[in-house]
Amino acid sequence: QKEVEQNSGPLSVPEGAIASLNCTYSDRGSQSFFWYRQYSGKSPELIMSIYSNGDKEDGRFTAQLNKASQYVSLLIRDSQPSDSATYLCAVNIQTSYDKVIFGPGTSLSVIP
Amino acid sequence: DVKVTQSSRYLVKRTGEKVFLECVQDMDHENMFWYRQDPGLGLRLIYFSYDVKMKEKGDIPEGYSVSREKKERFSLILESASTNQTSMYLCASSPSPGQGIGGELFFGEGSRLTVL
Numbered sequence: 119q120k121e122v123e124q125n126s127g128p129l130s131v132p133e134g135a136i137a138s139l140n141c142t143y144s145d146r147g148s149q150s151f152f153w154y155r156q157y158s159g160k161s162p163e164l165i166m167s168i169y170s171n172g173d174k175e176d177g178r179f180t181a182q183l184n185k186a187s188q189y190v191s192l193l194i195r196d197s198q199p200s201d202s203a204t205y206l207c208a209v210n211i212q213t214s215y216d217k218v219i220f221g222p223g224t225s226l227s228v229i230p
Numbered sequence: 231d232v233k234v235t236q237s238s239r240y241l242v243k244r245t246g247e248k249v250f251l252e253c254v255q256d257m258d259h260e261n262m263f264w265y266r267q268d269p270g271l272g273l274r275l276i277y278f279s280y281d282v283k284m285k286e287k288g289d290i291p292e293g294y295s296v297s298r299e300k301k302e303r304f305s306l307i308l309e310s311a312s313t314n315q316t317s318m319y320l321c322a323s324s325p326s327p328g329q330g331i332g333g334e335l336f337f338g339e340g341s342r343l344t345v346l
Contacts, residue, residue, distance in 0.1 A: 150332065150333045152333060152334065152335075154335075160339075161320060161337035161338065161339055161340055162273070162320075162335070162337055163337070164334055164335065164336075167333075167334055206272065206273065208333070208335070210332060210333030212332070212333075215261070215278075215280035215286070216261050216278075216280065216324060216326070216332045216333050217275070217278060217286070217288070218263065218275070218322075218324070218333050218335060219275060219289070220265070220272050220273040220274075220275075221272060222270065222271065222272035223272050
């Protein structure tokens, strides 16, 4: 079983719609969770981090965490063509040190 | 701003050659990571290091080794390159919990390695 899984995509949404990206993880002891955005040909960049159950909002982005269900999501409101990218879910499987594992990513296309 | 620099953006090597990929970060981060990224497989962790001379295997360490002699530099070594090691290699650093948010990674631009 993969440690971090994401909805396979690709996901297409019209401009202005809400894009919903989902992620599940297997290590119940994980404490910190991240969403990275990766444009084609570029390196991943961090867009959201979340550590506590509930929602965390930053501009058009909302991360949601449910540790009991081992589920993390990212909502992008008012989607823009510039949001078209691959979104990577990452989990810090902390033991004595940080070990960050990524999901396979979900490709998002925002259609003008 | 954190800067993570990978020494080579593109490399072409032959099967059996020894390959060195260098990564340097300028933020005094304690943690450094090497991933490879392949289509459909996402980022897979090869090795990571949480201190000078300390290293831990990731999920796919076979065929690779690493070196961290100085805090700012983390090198990935392919002892004898094979065609299945053709990939994009990404280096990242992150602060320790005492420095910042552990697990927040800053990536270099990547090194695309082709093994013929």
